[in-house]
Amino acid sequence: MIYVKSPLRISMGGGGTDLPWWYSKYNGYVISFAIDKYVHLIGSKRVFDKKIWLSYSKTEICEKIDEIKNEIFKETLRYKKIKNGIEIHTISDVPGNSGLGSSGAFTSALIYFLDLLKKNKIYKKDIASTACKIEMNYLKKNSGIQDQYISVFGGLKEIFVSKTGKVRVKSLKIKKKNIKKLEESLMLVYTNQTRQSEQILSSLKKEFKMNSEIKTQLMKKIHNIGLKSKKFLQEANIEKLGALFDEHWKIKKSLSPLMTNPKIDNIYKLAKKNGAEGGKLIGAGGGGYLLFFVKKKNRSKLLNFLKSKKFEKLDFKFDNIGTRQITDKK
Numbered sequence: 001m002i003y004v005k006s007p008l009r010i011s012m013g014g015g016g017t018d019l020p021w022w023y024s025k026y027n028g029y030v031i032s033f034a035i036d037k038y039v040h041l042i043g044s045k046r047v048f049d050k051k052i053w054l055s056y057s058k059t060e061i062c063e064k065i066d067e068i069k070n071e072i073f074k075e076t077l078r079y080k081k082i083k084n085g086i087e088i089h090t091i092s093d094v095p096g097n098s099g100l101g102s103s104g105a106f107t108s109a110l111i112y113f114l115d116l117l118k119k120n121k122i123y124k125k126d127i128a129s130t131a132c133k134i135e136m137n138y139l140k141k142n143s144g145i146q147d148q149y150i151s152v153f154g155g156l157k158e159i160f161v162s163k164t165g166k167v168r169v170k171s172l173k174i175k176k177k178n179i180k181k182l183e184e185s186l187m188l189v190y191t192n193q194t195r196q197s198e199q200i201l202s203s204l205k206k207e208f209k210m211n212s213e214i215k216t217q218l219m220k221k222i223h224n225i226g227l228k229s230k231k232f233l234q235e236a237n238i239e240k241l242g243a244l245f246d247e248h249w250k251i252k253k254s255l256s257p258l259m260t261n262p263k264i265d266n267i268y269k270l271a272k273k274n275g276a277e278g279g280k281l282i283g284a285g286g287g288g289y290l291l292f293f294v295k296k297k298n299r300s301k302l303l304n305f306l307k308s309k310k311f312e313k314l315d316f317k318f319d320n321i322g323t324r325q326i327t328d329k330k
Contacts, residue, residue, distance in 0.1 A: 002116050003326040004041045006109035007034035007319040008093070008100035009150040010188070010282055010291060012233065013248070014226025016255070018144030018161055020136065022219055028161030029226045031172065031233070032150040034319040039105040041113050043088035052077075053087040057096065072107050075138045079130070080114040088113070094314065098190070099281060099288030104147025105323075107131040112152075112323050127323065128152040129167070154322025158230065178236035179318065185241075187276075187294055188314040189306055191264055193287030218251050225251075242277025242293030249280040264290070267311070275302035289314065 009032050017028040046053060052062040054073050065083065068074040077086070088110075092102050108131045115122055131148035135141045145167055146159050153169050156179075160168040174182075225248050232241045249268070253259050260281065267290065268279065275298030282289045294302050306313060 001042065001044045002113055004109045004113045004116070004323065005038040005326060006041075006105040006112070006151045006323040007154055007321075008037045008039070008102060008105055009034050009147060010100065010186075011146060012156075012226075013229030013244075014223055015146070016144070016219060016252075017223050017226065018146045018159065019142070020144075020165065023161040023165070024163055026216075026220070026223070027163055028144075028159075029223055030144075030146045030159045030161075031157070031226055031229050032146050032159060033156040034150050034154040034322060035100075035316040036319045037093040037100065037314070037316055038319075039090060039092045039102055039109050041088060041090045041106075041109045043086065043113065043117075045117065046085045046087050050085040051087075052084055055089040056091075071139055072103070072110065072134070075134050076107065076110050076114065079134060079138070080111070080118065082114065082117075086117075094289075095190075097288070101147035101151060103135065103141075103143070104131060105151040107135055108148050108151045108323050112325070116325060124152050124322065125167075125169075150322075152323045155320045156233075156318060172230065172233065174234055174236070178234070181236045182233065183317055184296060184299075185293055187292045187299070187302065188282075188316060189267075189271075189290045189292065189311050190314060191267060191281075191287055191290055192311065193261075193263070215255065218255060221251055222248065239277060239295075242279075244278070245280050245291070245293055246272075246278030249278070252280060261287075267309070270305065270309075271302060274305035275299070 012031040012033060014030040017023060018030050022028060052068065054060040054068065054070060056070060060068060060070065062068055065074060065078050090106065094100055094102065096102055108127055111127050111130050128149045132145050135143050145161060149159055149167060149169055150157055156172045156174065158170045158172055225244055228244055232244060264281065271279065271292055276292040276294050279290055279292035282291050292302065303313065
């Protein structure tokens with residue numbers, strides 16, 4: 001039996017510049033960090049009946065790869081030349097389609113699992129790049145590269161993407177006391193809404209083509225926000241980070257009409273009146289989780305307000321390991 005888990009992520013700056021239609025022209029830069037919420041994957045070979053047994057939000061029992069309905073399972077098993085005789089169960093710590101990169105974490109965990117199953121040597125960069133290839137090239141998803149890379153590598157990272165798609169991952173060095181201060185100043189809140197990131201990212205790409213000059217300037221501002229985020233993170237300047245996120249959110253809303261809706265706008269507006277310095281929707285937008293920056297003195301006020309509106313916060317810490325196998329010794 002093999003058990004692999006892969007962390008989810010929160011994007012801190014530059015999100016969207018890791019999309020191919022952007023970085024192929026202007027390069028990409030994202031700051032992202034992995035959190036201690038995971039996609040878990042457990043499985044083994046089936047030597048007694050050679051069936052393909054897959055369990056996620058649904059259960060599939062198949063004889064052949066072509067019969068699989070889950071597209072990520074299908075393409076990844078095919079890519080790794082698995083024909084049959086396998087059983088895999090997967091579960092996530094958070095709802096799907098909630099903006100925390102669960103699809104990238106799942107694909108990365110699956111590739112890692114299959115490499116272990118086939119007794120291949122584990123190379124983190126290869127796992128991340130293969131996950132991107134499967135989602136972006138084989139499945140033709142309108143997705144970027146940060147989810148897969150931050151899930152595999154873990155920690156707080158700068159992710160650089162060249163015009164040719166070459167990716168470089170660099171650890172962002174921050175003092176432990178500043179990491180703690182940062183964790184204490186962030187509040188992750190579920191909006192009680194899920195969304196399809198594929199639809200939103202497709203809309204973003206379409207909007208960019210229709211209004212290229214305007215959208216280019218907005219995306220360049222987001223790129224610069226990523227660079228500013230690095231400076232404020234290293235300084236643990238929470239007040240400026242909050243204001244920067246507020247600026248980012250305003251820009252993000254103008255990129256596509258699907259980025260937000262009246263309910264989310266109202267939550268955000270009221271949260272700022274009740275102690276939040278700033279914030280943004282995590283991921284593509286449209287629903288999922290809101291991340292707020294809040295001073296320690298205002299944390300209780302914001303929390304009480306959110307509880308009164310029946311919004312739940314998700315407690316988390318950074319994950320510094322990334323995708324890994326879990327054994328009895330760990």
